[in-house]
Amino acid sequence: xxxxxxxxxxxxxxxxxxxxxxxxxxxxxxxxxxxxxxxxxxxxxxxxxxxxxxxxxxxxxxxxxxxxxxxxxxxxxxxxxxxxxxxxxxxxxxxxxxxxxxxxxxxxxxxxxxxxxxxxxxxxxxxxxxxxxxxxxxxxxxxxxxxxxxxxxxxxxxx
Amino acid sequence: xxxxxxxxxxxxxxxxxxxxxxxxxxxxxxxxxxxxxxxxxxxxxxxxxxxxxxxxxxxxxxxxxxxxxxxxxxxxxxxxxxxxxxxxxxxxxxxxxxxxxxxxxxxxxxxxxxxxxxxxxxxxxxxxxxxxxxxxxxxxxxxxxxxxxxxxxxxxxxxxxxxxxxxxxxxxxxxxxxxxxxxxxxxxxxxxxxxxxxxxxxxxxxxxxxxxxxxxxxxxxxxxxxxxxxxxxxxxxxxxxxxxxxxxxxxxxxxxxxxxxxxxxxxxxxxxxxxxxxxxxxxxxxxxxxxxxxxxxxxxxxxxxxxxxxxxxxxxxxxxxxxxxxxxxxxxxxxxxxxxxxxxxxxxxxxxxxxxxxxxxxxxxxxxxxxxxxxxxxxxxxxxxxxxxxxxxxxxxxxxxxxxxxxxxxxxxxxxxxxxxxxxxxxxxxxxxxxxxxxxxxxxxxxxxxxxxxxxxxxxxxxxxxxxxxxxxxxxxxxxxxxxxxxxxxxxxxxxxxxxxxxxxxxxxxxxxxxxxxxxxxxxxxxxxxxxxxxxxxxxxxxxxxxxxxxxxxxxxxxxxxxxxxxxxxxxxxxxxxxxxxxxxxxxxxxxxxxxxxxxxxxxxxxxxxxxxxxxxxxxxxxxxxxxxxxxxxxxxxxxxxxxxxxxxxxxxxxxxxxxxxxxxxxxxxxxxxxxxxxxxxxxxxxxxxxxxxxxxxxxxxxxxxxxxxxxxxxxxxxxxxxxxxxxxxxxxxxxxxxxxxxxxxx
Ligand code: FES
Ligand code: FES
Numbered sequence: 001x002x003x004x005x006x007x008x009x010x011x012x013x014x015x016x017x018x019x020x021x022x023x024x025x026x027x028x029x030x031x032x033x034x035x036x037x038x039x040x041x042x043x044x045x046x047x048x049x050x051x052x053x054x055x056x057x058x059x060x061x062x063x064x065x066x067x068x069x070x071x072x073x074x075x076x077x078x079x080x081x082x083x084x085x086x087x088x089x090x091x092x093x094x095x096x097x098x099x100x101x102x103x104x105x106x107x108x109x110x111x112x113x114x115x116x117x118x119x120x121x122x123x124x125x126x127x128x129x130x131x132x133x134x135x136x137x138x139x140x141x142x143x144x145x146x147x148x149x150x151x152x153x154x155x156x157x158x159x
Numbered sequence: 160x161x162x163x164x165x166x167x168x169x170x171x172x173x174x175x176x177x178x179x180x181x182x183x184x185x186x187x188x189x190x191x192x193x194x195x196x197x198x199x200x201x202x203x204x205x206x207x208x209x210x211x212x213x214x215x216x217x218x219x220x221x222x223x224x225x226x227x228x229x230x231x232x233x234x235x236x237x238x239x240x241x242x243x244x245x246x247x248x249x250x251x252x253x254x255x256x257x258x259x260x261x262x263x264x265x266x267x268x269x270x271x272x273x274x275x276x277x278x279x280x281x282x283x284x285x286x287x288x289x290x291x292x293x294x295x296x297x298x299x300x301x302x303x304x305x306x307x308x309x310x311x312x313x314x315x316x317x318x319x320x321x322x323x324x325x326x327x328x329x330x331x332x333x334x335x336x337x338x339x340x341x342x343x344x345x346x347x348x349x350x351x352x353x354x355x356x357x358x359x360x361x362x363x364x365x366x367x368x369x370x371x372x373x374x375x376x377x378x379x380x381x382x383x384x385x386x387x388x389x390x391x392x393x394x395x396x397x398x399x400x401x402x403x404x405x406x407x408x409x410x411x412x413x414x415x416x417x418x419x420x421x422x423x424x425x426x427x428x429x430x431x432x433x434x435x436x437x438x439x440x441x442x443x444x445x446x447x448x449x450x451x452x453x454x455x456x457x458x459x460x461x462x463x464x465x466x467x468x469x470x471x472x473x474x475x476x477x478x479x480x481x482x483x484x485x486x487x488x489x490x491x492x493x494x495x496x497x498x499x500x501x502x503x504x505x506x507x508x509x510x511x512x513x514x515x516x517x518x519x520x521x522x523x524x525x526x527x528x529x530x531x532x533x534x535x536x537x538x539x540x541x542x543x544x545x546x547x548x549x550x551x552x553x554x555x556x557x558x559x560x561x562x563x564x565x566x567x568x569x570x571x572x573x574x575x576x577x578x579x580x581x582x583x584x585x586x587x588x589x590x591x592x593x594x595x596x597x598x599x600x601x602x603x604x605x606x607x608x609x610x611x612x613x614x615x616x617x618x619x620x621x622x623x624x625x626x627x628x629x630x631x632x633x634x635x636x637x638x639x640x641x642x643x644x645x646x647x648x649x650x651x652x653x654x655x656x657x658x659x660x661x662x663x664x665x666x667x668x669x670x671x672x673x674x675x676x677x678x679x680x681x682x683x684x685x686x687x688x689x690x691x692x693x694x695x696x697x698x699x700x701x702x703x704x705x706x707x708x709x710x711x712x713x714x715x716x717x718x719x720x721x722x723x724x725x726x727x728x729x730x731x732x733x734x735x736x737x738x739x740x741x742x743x744x745x746x747x748x749x750x751x752x753x754x755x756x757x758x759x760x761x762x763x764x765x766x767x768x769x770x771x772x773x774x775x776x777x778x779x780x781x782x783x784x785x786x787x788x789x790x791x792x793x794x795x796x797x798x799x800x801x802x803x804x805x806x807x808x809x810x811x812x813x814x815x816x817x818x819x820x821x822x823x824x825x826x827x828x829x830x831x832x833x834x835x836x837x838x839x840x841x842x843x844x845x846x847x848x849x850x851x852x853x854x855x856x857x858x859x860x861x862x863x864x865x866x867x868x869x870x871x872x873x874x875x876x877x878x879x880x881x882x883x884x885x886x887x888x889x890x891x892x893x894x895x896x897x898x899x900x901x902x903x904x905x906x
Pocket of ligand 1: 037038039040041042043044045046047048049058059060061
């Protein structure tokens with residue numbers, strides 16, 4: 001066991017665990033941030049997607065000892081009381097079915113929008129290729145990402 | 160837990176932003192979570208389902224478990240409609256598990272809407288009448304001059320009072336006699352039939368939803384369980400001292416199979432399952448447990464273990480098909496004659512479909528706190544899980560651990576997918592046994608490998624088909640030999656064999672149907688539209704084969720097979736109605752542009768299926784290249800499930816069924832090798848990804864039949880629609896799923 005210092009959603013946190021424990025389980029079991037989900041543990045399904053310095057990563061295969069950047073989880077995506085445009089769009093399009101994959105979908109999409117604020121269907125398909133939705137909400141996910149992109153751009157012009 | 164009330168009214172501050180869009184804002188502490196009880200303190204209860212606070216907030220209990228099928232939103236919509244509530248004033252709370260109040264709290268078989276529609280209407284109408292009674296008293300006016308609308312009771316003069324103002328007096332009103340309640344005219348509906356977002360969207364989008372896997376209780380430890388890789392095996396010993404010495408491991412022990420925990424092989428509505436033998440590990444966190452599981456070395460007693468072998472099943476089934484025979488379900492008048500009549504054109508085809516797994520996105524898990532009784536207090540048990548039939552776990556506690564059912568408290572959580580898997584509670588039996596044995600409150604979480612290996616699979620099977628068409632292009636004979644599976648007691652496993660409502664059984668003139676069952680030890684269960692999801696592939700493909708043989712247009716041939724417009728069993732929603740069938744078939748075909756010229760390598764495929772009281776037709780448009788790369792461009796769906804309650808939810812279910820159907824037919828297969836399941840995780844059992852998603856165009860015929868469920872019936876027609884389209888595009892017939900085995904690659 002060893003101590004690991006992390007910055008998660010802007011908070012400095014410390015945890016005493018084996019260095020090979022994936023970030024996913026540190027977040028879920030130790031920090032009680034259960035919005036990030038477990039689906040496979042082998043980087044196939046994307047349920048565990050979080051951001052490290054704004055880049056989408058699969059936290060189920062990322063040893064905590066190797067985490068250096070700022071971690072953002074679904075719980076930290078909204079800015080205070082302002083939902084992220086993707087979260088608003090997800091509600092507007094009534095995307096979720098069971099909802100289990102959606103945190104991962106939104107985190108992957110958020111990383112896309114931060115680099116590419118006018119993604120094509122193809123861009124979306126590529127950015128979300130690592131995220132399974134077993135319930136099959138892909139049609140709405142695509143639409144919601146487009147809607148969020150328009151919010152995003154409007155918001156940027158606004159500020 | 161934070162008990163702050165979250166009403167959607169408080170959640171969103173809607174502000175206009177440049178560009179004309181609306182931005183929803185969250186205005187509550189981010190850690191606020193749904194909690195049922197405290198929100199209701201100052202509320203007046205009108206009935207078990209409805210409470211109204213003096214500030215006008217209406218709380219409606221959603222009785223049935225939610226797994227993504229939208230029932231938590233749909234049933235309260237019906238109540239709110241009949242009450243005359245404004246949907247924005249409604250806060251939906253998942254009802255506690257209490258069958259005495261809320262009836263059979265189960266989700267399965269696409270029956271929740273059908274079963275509950277009238278009951279929910281009564282609850283709403285009853286609340287409405289009590290509010291009107293209160294208004295009549297307080298406003299000193301006649302009841303008949305009052306109506307309820309937009310959360311107010313309004314008098315003919317225009318005077319009105321809000322539900323909130325009326326709530327406490329309404330609660331004192333006599334409860335109306337159910338038989339005297341009248342229901343709203345559907346033409347005046349303002350909630351039913353509209354698109355309402357799922358009530359949990361906000362908590363889902365912000366990561367705050369609690370699924371079973373997210374449960375955290377005081378003192379909780381984490382557990383894993385490893386069963387024998389060959390079902391039916393038992394653990395003899397394991398590297399106990401090595402495992403116990405691993406970091407984060409608290410305890411490790413063997414559990415023996417326990418027949419008292421229920422049946423090994425499920426029957427749908429008594430989905431208890433036996434505790435299988437294996438090794439339990441309890442630790443400080445999930446990772447320590449999973450790591451220790453990976454280091455387990457177990458010596459297994461495999462004397463009673465499964466020897467199932469998929470490759471042998473295929474060989475055996477082919478031999479049975481050649482031999483023919485089987486239990487005759489329908490004799491047909493002159494099938495043999497028609498098949499040997501030299502004037503007819505005939506065809507024989509062998510179809511095959513594999514076992515598949517549920518792979519719910521949320522792996523099975525369950526949290527249990529077993530408390531040993533003392534000082535005259537009996538043993539008790541508290542359990543948290545996502546289950547389609549949560550109340551059933553009480554029986555496991557009683558039978559296996561001797562905890563009286565009244566001392567078991569069940570918390571049903573939102574499910575990260577169900578599809579029939581969470582109708583069986585083997586994982587709950589494991590968690591109970593582990594908490595009991597270790598004396599600790601534990602959360603058992605399955606790895607994905609546990610989840611695949613220990614599934615109750617969609618049963619595979621075979622159908623040998625023979626058919627004849629006459630010179631004038633009509634169906635002359637249909638001969639269907641279903642080769643399926645039965646358990647060790649000879650009982651057909653769920654989803655295997657024909658149910659009796661197939662077209663061959665009810666609609667064709669000259670059909671012979673027979674069935675042969677082979678033994679299987681691998682556990683089988685309900686998988687989204689059991690039986691229908693595989694038979695549709697065979698039936699609807701073979702109809703197309705015969706249409707092609709007769710050189711007939713498929714659409715014409717299929718509608719002709721329905722014969723005259725009739726209801727096979729008058730008034731019985733589970734019986735085919737050929738008129739409704741013809742209507743959805745024609746609508747799907749028309750919307751898809753049936754008959755239009757298609758570019759090289761493109762094709763349209765049609766299929767229809769009736770199950771779960773739903774009539775559904777689908778047309779798939781595909782393109783296929785010379786290397787067998789295929790893509791499904793668009794699926795046009797026509798559905799008749801009567802009136803739609805929640806349009807957005809209904810379309811979501813259809814879209815999901817199409818994706819699920821495509822994912823399964825294209826990619827998925829479970830195989831057994833000497834009893835062991837050969838697929839370990841998603842790298843060997845993939846799920847379709849976003850890029851392959853077709854456009855999905857959904858049309859409803861809102862007939863005045865009873866509203867029926869939509870979680871399952873849009874799935875079965877998808878596979879044959881796609882393979883029929885591939886035939887149209889290439890002339891190649893596909894008779895086996897998944898298509899990946901035939902060299903086809905979904906792009
Ligand atoms: S849990 Fe990390 S990708 Fe599936
Ligand atoms: S909504 Fe259920 S897995 Fe995506």
